[in-house]
Amino acid sequence: MSERDAASSLVSQFSPLQPIVCSPHEKTPLALMTAAELIGRLPTSECKRVPAGTVGAFVSESSLTAYPIVGRIVHFLEEDTLRLSETQDVSSRGLDSDSESIKRSVKQWYDEFGWKRNESGVYGDTGLFSQLSLTAHGIYELFSHLSLLDRLTGGEFVLDAASGAIPHPEYLAYSWFYKYRVCVDMSRTALQETDAKLVGRGFCCLADICRLPFKEGVFDAAVSGYTIQHIPESQQSQAVGELYRVLKPGGHLCVISGIQLPRAHQALLTAMRAVRKIQKILGIISRRIILEPSRAGGSSTPPHKLYYLERDLRWWREMARSLTDAHTLEGFRLFRKEEFQLLFGESARAAKVVRALETLFPRLAAKMCAYVLVDLEKPSS
Numbered sequence: 001m002s003e004r005d006a007a008s009s010l011v012s013q014f015s016p017l018q019p020i021v022c023s024p025h026e027k028t029p030l031a032l033m034t035a036a037e038l039i040g041r042l043p044t045s046e047c048k049r050v051p052a053g054t055v056g057a058f059v060s061e062s063s064l065t066a067y068p069i070v071g072r073i074v075h076f077l078e079e080d081t082l083r084l085s086e087t088q089d090v091s092s093r094g095l096d097s098d099s100e101s102i103k104r105s106v107k108q109w110y111d112e113f114g115w116k117r118n119e120s121g122v123y124g125d126t127g128l129f130s131q132l133s134l135t136a137h138g139i140y141e142l143f144s145h146l147s148l149l150d151r152l153t154g155g156e157f158v159l160d161a162a163s164g165a166i167p168h169p170e171y172l173a174y175s176w177f178y179k180y181r182v183c184v185d186m187s188r189t190a191l192q193e194t195d196a197k198l199v200g201r202g203f204c205c206l207a208d209i210c211r212l213p214f215k216e217g218v219f220d221a222a223v224s225g226y227t228i229q230h231i232p233e234s235q236q237s238q239a240v241g242e243l244y245r246v247l248k249p250g251g252h253l254c255v256i257s258g259i260q261l262p263r264a265h266q267a268l269l270t271a272m273r274a275v276r277k278i279q280k281i282l283g284i285i286s287r288r289i290i291l292e293p294s295r296a297g298g299s300s301t302p303p304h305k306l307y308y309l310e311r312d313l314r315w316w317r318e319m320a321r322s323l324t325d326a327h328t329l330e331g332f333r334l335f336r337k338e339e340f341q342l343l344f345g346e347s348a349r350a351a352k353v354v355r356a357l358e359t360l361f362p363r364l365a366a367k368m369c370a371y372v373l374v375d376l377e378k379p380s381s
Contacts, residue, residue, distance in 0.1 A: 008034055011056035014069060016180060017203050020157065020218040023060040023067075024076055024211040030058035030067070038066055043086045050082065051075070059084070067213070072195050076207035077186065099232035102307050103186065103208065106230050110187040113302045115165040124300055126167045129226075129337060137340045140351040144333050144371075145170045147359065148223065151252045151375060155220025157182055161209045161243055162227035165193035174223055175202065182219070184209060210239045214246045217378075222247055225256040226371075229310050236311065237319060244323045247378045255374040256332055260312040264368035268334065272343050313366065316374050326377040331358050331365020339370070 011034050018032050038057040039047060050068060057066040058074060064084040068075050114125035122132065131138040145168060152158065154177030163183035166172060175181035181202035183194050191204040198204070207213050209224070210231065222243050231239050240255065247253050311319075313329065320327035334354060335343065344350035358365045366372055 010034075011069070013072075014056065014058075014074070014203065017074070017182070018058070020182075020215055021058055021074075021205075021213050022215050023063055023065065024207065024213045026060065026063050027215070028060050028062040030060055033057055033059055038068070038082075041066070041084050042082060043084075045086070046082050046084075051080070057082070073188070073191050073204045073206055074213075076205055076213040078208075080206065096232075096234065099235055102232040105304065106307050107186045108303055109306045110164070110185075111189045113300060114306075115187055115190040115193060116300070118300050123165055123167050124302065125164065128302075130167070131337065132168070136344060136346040136348055136351050137337055139348050140333065140335075140340060140355055141168070142170055143351070143355040144358075145225075146173065147332075148254050148373075149173060149176075151254055152177060152221050152223070154178060155248075155251075156180060157219050159184065159214075159219040159222040159243070159246065161212075161222060161224040162186075162230075163190065163194055165190045166197050171225075172197065178220065182214075184212070209242060210235045212242045212246055216245050217248050219246050219251060220248055221251050222253045223256075224254070226258065228255060228257045229308050230306065232307075233309050236309075240319055241323065244376055244378065247376075249378050249380040251378055253374075253376040253378070255376070257316070257372055257374065258308075258310050258336075258370060259316065259372050260310045261370060262313060262368060265334075265370060268368050269339060269343075276343065313372065316372060320374055320376055324376050324378060326379055328363075328373075328375045329366045330362035330373045330375070331367075331369035332371040332373040334358060334365055334369050336370045 011032060014032060018030065021030050022028055023030060034056050035050075035054050038054070038059070039050065041059070042050070051070045053070045054068045055071070056069045058069070059066045066082040066084060068080060068082060110125070115123055117123055118127065126132060131141060134142065152174055156179045158175050158178040158181050160166075160174065160181055160183045163185050164187070166183070181198060182205065183191065183198070183202060184205045184207050185191050185194070186206065186208060188206055191206060195204050205213060209227065224243055228236050228239060243253050243255070316329060320329065
């Protein structure tokens with residue numbers, strides 16, 4: 001095989017993606033070309049900006065911009081965009097500087113800490129907010145994550161928006177019934193980890209979910225887990241709208257998000273603590289439960305505080321109604337990690353019981369939960 005044929009073969013792996021991608025801003029169609037063809041189109045000044053490892057690019061002829069494919073990751077972020085003309089300016093596009101600064105800080109947090117493994121092989125994000133072991137809280141998380149499967153019924157493309165590094169094995173189940181999984185994230189570190197787990201059954205796009213590089217109505221389903229709270233306040237509605245825009249009629253968008261804790265949540269915690277005190281007094285609980293930081297956290301420390309702005313249940317209800325009448329808001333998990341550990345310690349039985357109650361009474365659980373599941377179904381035409 002000649003060098004030219006080898007290059008074409010590498011780029012052809014992305015041909016299934018071409019019909020559904022578009023430029024993030026103008027939403028214009030994109031053509032697929034090899035690295036050699038790209039270099040032949042670029043001004044001399046832009047050739048110096050072509051990333052090492054570029055195998056090809058998606059190109060917009062109408063806006064004269066190119067989005068390089070580096071290894072197996074397509075780069076759609078603003079700073080990676082290449083100009084096909086010396087006069088083409090892609091530097092500003094009217095972006096809000098404060099919001100972009102927040103996004104850069106979130107990107108840095110995940111690139112340098114959140115999706116890097118510590119000496120124990122655990123991601124920084126997982127060590128802080130989650131749990132991998134299948135005991136107690138780990139089982140609680142596992143059951144909640146798998147509950148999405150009855151909404152992910154199959155098709156050609158499923159979107160994993162802000163996929164991270166796919167840190168939990170059960171996340172891989174989301175694409176069981178789809179031909180391709182398309183993972184989008186702003187963290188290059190995350191997508192390098194993700195690509196190894198997709199094993200050739202999907203695509204990775206370095207992109208901003210507030211400006212998705214996909215045509216309207218091309219995904220059979222979409223999932224966004226624990227993402228919206230890390231988006232600048234002024235752009236959270238835009239991000240949800242973008243996720244809904246790219247969904248096919250009849251498809252489901254499942255958004256998992258932390259929410260501002262309602263008063264009912266505080267009341268539930270107070271009641272649970274009171275029950276535990278009574279049990280201790282009566283001698284029902286003999287062992288002392290100590291809340292300790294996760295051993296999985298390792299010794300590495302975040303570069304700075306992670307931006308985090310939760311919305312309340314009312315905001316999510318109004319957001320859902322503005323997009324579709326076919327929506328539900330359900331309690332995804334009643335308790336945060338530290339709350340669960342404080343109340344139940346390492347009790348796997350408690351994890352199963354609490355999860356069973358959430359499943360039986362999802363709408364009641366939504367009124368007192370720490371994490372909500374927003375399910376938006378796009379009506380069929």
